[in-house]
Amino acid sequence: MSLDVKNAISSGETILGIELGSTRIKAVLIGEDHAPIATGSHDWENRYVNHMWTYSLEEVWKGVQNSYQQMANDVKQQYGITLQKIGAIGFSGMMHGYMAFDKDEELLVPFRTWRNNITDQASKELTERFNYQIPQRWSIAHLYQAILNQEEHISDVRFLTTLAGYVHWKLTGQKVLGVGEASGVFPIDLNTKNYNQRMINQFNDLIDHKNLPWKLEEILPNVLVAGENAGVLTEEGAKLLDVTGELQAGIPLCPPEGDAGTGMVATNSVAKRTGNVSAGTSAFAMVVLEKDLSKVYPEIDLVTTPAGSLVAMAHSNNCSSDLNAWVGLFGEFLAAMGIESDTNKLYETLFKQALQGDPDAGGLLSYGYLSGEHMTHFEEGRPLFVRSSGSNFNLANFMRVHLFTAFGAMKIGMDILLKEENVKLDEVLGHGGLFKTEGVGQGILAAAFNVPVSVMENAGEGGAWGIALLGSYMINKRQEETLEEYLNKNVFVDQAVKTVSPDPKDVEGYEQFMKHYKSGLAIERAAVENYQ
Structure with missing residues (x-):
């Protein structure tokens, strides 16, 4: 047991990060060495209620409180x-979505998560009006679609935020977002590091005939x-976070961020020519750009780092859910055979089989496609496995194709960046399950992108660690020290890194798979239209 760690905990020199991911809420407490x-x-897990992917507010607070309590119990046990005291706290959450509140701070409609592909009309109209890509997931697309749908609650909206912004607001009373998270709510002006005023004016003009009792800038x-x-x-926030009442009020909080931003921080991918891929329930690649793209692409979102630098984001709604279901099926088979299996060992064994495939x-x-996939223009999804009579059907290829397809939709966006826009990328940092x-x-992704x-x-601690690092930066940075400088000098200086370079045979094989992937989308379309 380290006396330094005990002293840091007792004197409140630790930093806490909590991230609300799609399948797990995680709390990470870090020390002075990060x-x-x-x-x-x-x-x-999200629930599909009335054709909407959602989580209840009760589930939000149960999860936040439980993850905090487990962390506090871990401190007590170790x-x-x-x-009782913490140096700083940060909250992160799945980006985008729609949480609208009235004047009494009551949620007007159930939380609409990023997973809902229900804003196609709004997304297209706003993209054309702004000449700037507005994805279906973004909060502004959800707001405008609700206006187009003439939903009753629209006139009652007084505050619009994201999941991370909501939790932060309830704990601090502050209606704020970090710039990276805000860039998934409404486009950001890179010069002012604030919402784009021209586009705000355009939006207000667009809805002026609705005679709503608010302007956009008033509710963001x-x-x-x-x-x-x-x-x-x-005081109220401390009791809400720690139900035992031990945690003291007055702890400073850093700006709440999205999981994309905290992933960039956790992988030290905030500098230009760096990129990272988060692979879990969804998959997204973040590439920090040296310059603007030449035009608007519906497959590419433009967001920012937590420090406000321009980032191209290739996001796919689906990644590991179907793969996890297949691994679970193999686990059920072992159980039926009377064979005990460790889940981690099962994943490792099956994943390594993929390396033996063609x-x-x-x-x-x-x-x-457990849910819709905007990258390939599907509002709904149907998980599918397809083979021809000439396919080489064995376990190795079965696992390999499911790992291939986990990155398939995302690769369509990355090909635009790397092949059409000639974006330079020195390496990609991977994180997630x-x-x-x-x-x-790593090897599969290296083949998909043809990049180390x-x-x-x-x-491995992911976004919870990333938001904790942002908390540390807030209270420990030197004057004028940038986030990039802080991470390089204080966090990642001796970081152990394992790198896999692309194998030319695998790169060629993945490109062949992508030809099948694109031509086979007609099969997926038929399944969506004909199988309920």
């Missing part, structure tokens, strides 16, 4: 200390950049 001291987590959260103070934990996965085809088995997910892919040791 290494995790204690963790806690809570598993949860160090014999009751956690304020925008903050990394390093700025975003308020402190109130470069093109034997001509097999799979779509893991698909990279846990050493070398497998690295995984860092500490990136």
Whole structure:
């Protein structure tokens, strides 16, 4: 047991990060060396209610409180200390979506998550009006679609925010967002690091005939950049976060960020020519750009780093869910055979089988579309596995094609950046569940992008660690020290990294798979239209 760690906990020199991901809420407490001291987590799942993917507010707070309590119990168990003081706290969450509140701070409609592909008309109209890509997931697309649908609650909206912004607001009273998270609500002006005023004016003009009792700028959260103070934990907030009542109020909070931004921080991918891929329930690639793209692409979203630098985002709604279901099926088979299996060992064994497959996965085809997929223009999804009579159907190729397809939709967007826009990318940092088995997910992604892919040791803690680092930057940065400088000098200086370079045979094989993937979309379309 480290005396330094005990002293840091007792004196409140730790930093807490909590991220609300799609399937897990995780809390990570870090020390002065930025290494995790204690963790806690809570598993949860979105529900499909009235044709809408959602989580209830009760589930939000149950998960936040449970993950915090597990982390605090971990501190108590390891160090014999009751956690009362923390140097700073940060909250992160799945980006985008729609949380609209009235004057009494009541939620007007159930939380509409990023997973809902229901704003096609709004997305297209706003993209054309702004000459700027507005994805279906973005909060402004949800708001405008609700206006187009003439939903009753629209006139009652007084505050619009995201999941991370909501939790932060309830704990601090501050209606704010970090600039990276805000860039998934409404386009950001890179010069002012605030919402684009021209586009705000265009939106207000667009809805002026509706005679709504609000202007857009009146209902959006304020925008903050990394390093700025975003308020402190109130007495009410402390009791809400820690139901035991031990945690003290007054703790400073950093700006709440989205999981894309915290993934960039956790992989040290905030500098130009760097990129990272988060692979879990969804998959998205973030590439920090040296310059603007030549035109608007519906497949590419433009967001920012937590410090406000321009980022191209290739996002796919589906990644590992169908793959996880197949692994679960193999687990059920083992159980039926009376064979006990460790889940981690099962994943590792099956993933390593994929390395033995043919470069093109034997001509097999799979779509893991559990939900709609905007990258390929599907509002609904149907998970599919397809093979021809000439396919080489074996376990290795079966696993390989499911890993291939996990990155398939995202690759369509990345090909635009790398092949059409000639964006320069030195390497990609991978994080998320698909990279846990050493070398497998990395190798597949390296083949997909034809770029070296690295995984860092500490990136295993993911976005919760990333938002904790942003909290540390807020209270520990030197004057004028940039986020990039802080991370390079203080966090990643001795970081162990494992890199996999692309194998030319695998690159060629993945390109062959993508030909099947694109031509086979007609099969997916038929399944959506004919199988309920």
